[in-house]
Amino acid sequence: xxxxxxxxxxxxxxxxxxxxxxxxxxxxxxxxxxxxxxxxxxxxxxxxxxxxxxxxxxxxxxxxxxxxxxxxxxxxxxxxxxxxxxxxxxxxxxxxxxxxxxxxxxxxxxxxxxxxxxxxxxxxxxxxxxxxxxxxxxxxxxxxxxxxxxxxxxxxxxxxxxxxxxxxxxxxxxxxxxxxxxxxxxxxxxxxxxxxxxxxxxxxxxxxxxxxxxxxxxxxxxxxxxxxxxxxxxxxxxxxxxxxxxxxxxxxxxxxxxxxxxxxxxxxxxxxxxxxxxxxxxxxxxxxxxxxxxxxxxxxxxxxxxxxxxxxxxxxxxxxxxxxxxxxxxxxxxxxxxxxxxxxxxxxxxxxxxxxxxxxxxxxxxxxxxxxxxxxxxxxxxxxxxxxxxxxxxxxxxxxxxxxxxxxxxxxxxxxxxxxxx
Amino acid sequence: xxxxxxxxxxxxxxxxxxxxxxxxxxxxxxxxxxxxxxxxxxxxxxxxxxxxxxxxxxxxxxxxxxxxxxxxxxxxxxxxxxxxxxxxxxxxxxxxxxx
Numbered sequence: 441x442x443x444x445x446x447x448x449x450x451x452x453x454x455x456x457x458x459x460x461x462x463x464x465x466x467x468x469x470x471x472x473x474x475x476x477x478x479x480x481x482x483x484x485x486x487x488x489x490x491x492x493x494x495x496x497x498x499x500x501x502x503x504x505x506x507x508x509x510x511x512x513x514x515x516x517x518x519x520x521x522x523x524x525x526x527x528x529x530x531x532x533x534x535x536x537x538x539x540x541x542x543x544x545x546x547x548x549x550x551x552x553x554x555x556x557x558x559x560x561x562x563x564x565x566x567x568x569x570x571x572x573x574x575x576x577x578x579x580x581x582x583x584x585x586x587x588x589x590x591x592x593x594x595x596x597x598x599x600x601x602x603x604x605x606x607x608x609x610x611x612x613x614x615x616x617x618x619x620x621x622x623x624x625x626x627x628x629x630x631x632x633x634x635x636x637x638x639x640x641x642x643x644x645x646x647x648x649x650x651x652x653x654x655x656x657x658x659x660x661x662x663x664x665x666x667x668x669x670x671x672x673x674x675x676x677x678x679x680x681x682x683x684x685x686x687x688x689x690x691x692x693x694x695x696x697x698x699x700x701x702x703x704x705x706x707x708x709x710x711x712x713x714x715x716x717x718x719x720x721x722x723x724x725x726x727x728x729x730x731x732x733x734x735x736x737x738x739x740x741x742x743x744x745x746x747x748x749x750x751x752x753x754x755x756x757x758x759x760x761x762x763x764x765x766x767x768x769x770x771x772x773x774x775x776x777x778x779x780x781x782x783x784x785x786x787x788x789x790x791x792x793x794x795x796x797x798x799x800x801x802x803x804x805x806x807x808x809x810x811x812x813x814x815x816x817x818x819x820x821x822x823x824x825x826x827x828x829x830x831x832x833x834x835x836x837x838x839x840x841x842x843x844x845x846x847x848x849x850x851x852x853x854x855x856x857x858x859x860x861x862x
Numbered sequence: 863x864x865x866x867x868x869x870x871x872x873x874x875x876x877x878x879x880x881x882x883x884x885x886x887x888x889x890x891x892x893x894x895x896x897x898x899x900x901x902x903x904x905x906x907x908x909x910x911x912x913x914x915x916x917x918x919x920x921x922x923x924x925x926x927x928x929x930x931x932x933x934x935x936x937x938x939x940x941x942x943x944x945x946x947x948x949x950x951x952x953x954x955x956x957x958x959x960x961x
Contacts, residue, residue, distance in 0.1 A: 488894075492888070769898050772898050773894070773895040773898060776889075776894035776895070777894060780888060780889070780894065792888075792891060793891060794891060794892075795891045795892035795895075795944075795945075795949070796892075796895050797892075797895035797896070797898065797941060797944075799898065799899060799937055799941070811936065811937055813937045813940045813941050814940075814941075814944070815892070815941055815943075815944025815945065817891075825944075826943075826944035826945075828943050828944075829940060829941065829942075829943040829944030829945075830940050830941070830943075830944060831940050833936070841936065844936060845936050847909050848899075848908075848909060848910055848936060848937070850908070851899075851906075851907070851908025851909050851910045852898070852899050852908070852910065854901075854906050854907050854908050855897070855898070855899055855900070855901045855906050855908050855910065856898050856899075858901060858903065858906045859897055859898070859901070859902055859903075862903070862906075
């Protein structure tokens with residue numbers, strides 16, 4: 441065999457590489473993926489799709505030009521951080537080649553593979569990724585409707601509601617009773633109500649010491665429970681009272697006109713009330729037919745494709761994701777797996793078996809961080825925590841370890857928001 | 863071109879093909895979640911170290927230390943226990959190729 445000259449060698453490898461890389465895309469035209477929802481899940485997915493294969497035409501549909509992050513918004517409510525530090529735009533996402541469309545998706549025709557927008561425009565897709573977050577189940581808690589939320593904020597979607605709850609706390613006279621209601625499972629951010637209770641108690645202790653917070657809970661157990669309860673005993677013994685389901689904590693109705701929350705055991709009149717109501721997948725999930733009777737979305741754990749409608753993927757808080765909690769970390773991790781799988785599927789290839797992490801930081805005080813972490817993989821079609829891994833911060837850790845985790849919490853926020861929006 | 867430079871040129875081309883393959887955007891199982899905490903890009907204000915560009919041997923040593931409990935961690939001692947030795951090796955090699 442004749443030895444190849446350098447020029448022949450280069451030419452032959454270049455042709456082989458070009459043919460090998462572009463044949464599937466040229467045969468089908470550029471694949472189109474539409475992503476609806478520009479939060480931690482959707483914006484991550486759009487970016488990761490473009491990085492996985494720049495030939496995919498990726499369109500991100502998002503209602504708001506400014507994203508307001510929920511993680512760390514409890515610090516805003518507690519007066520320890522400004523809302524502006526929670527806000528991010530989409531310029532960098534667009535600069536990476538994602539077409540960002542500021543509109544609300546109002547319809548999905550799965551058969552025609554078309555999303556319709558409130559502007560009247562339509563977007564055709566080969567595959568659709570929905571990352572719609574949560575919607576409130578208005579009136580699932582009797583008396584709690586959109587008007588009531590203006591007096592008794594939920595602040596469970598960050599933004600004006602976050603600012604409203606903070607203003608109410610700031611306006612409250614010292615000696616007032618703050619009442620929080622925490623919902624039954626499942627809901628966005630399982631440790632969130634308890635972090636919020638901690639940081640409101642921190643505000644009361646430092647600024648309104650004659651006041652008190654009562655946390656009414658529809659559960660007997662909650663995320664990082666022993667860690668939170670130890671922190672409360674140590675930090676807020678006079679300012680925070682948790683009332684479990686067994687002790688009559690389940691709120692059965694609210695009256696915004698009298699600022700009253702009712703339980704089977706009596707009623708609580710609040711100076712400030714924060715009602716975290718029952719939730720469901722964001723509205724477009726229902727419209728697309730990917731939510732089941734629970735209001736949440738069953739998915740394949742390898743591709744995050746809906747189990748109800750083919751070619752539509754769902755990720756983040758909207759999903760039923762086995763052991764994975766509804767968190768920003770989870771949404772970002774799922775988005776990267778979903779994007780890799782979707783890029784393979786549009787190229788006619790087989791997705792890999794995934795492995796995912798969740799890590800949730802909570803702060804019970806500015807220098808007091810605690811975590812829950814887990815590693816997950818599909819087992820019999822369900823995302824399942826790997827045995828022997830994961831768990832919460834050590835129960836007996838010294839305060840120096842809590843301080844270290846509080847610093848890491850801040851670092852995590854900067855890192856993940858940098859990856860998603862930076 | 864001198865005769866002796868020909869194999870060197872081929873080696874350079876092959877090396878560049880090899881490094882392109884290694885820098886493939888497809889991360890091995892379990893790798894893509896890491897950048898939720900370990901910044902993919904430099905310049906992020908965080909005490910959590912970057913692992914992109916770190917030598918595979920060092921990442922493997924750290925992960926094995928966390929996994930066996932020889933090294934104390936805050937979160938990583940809990941997460942490392944969820945990975946097999948082969949997964950740790952593949953993830954470490956992949957991050958060593960990232961910039």
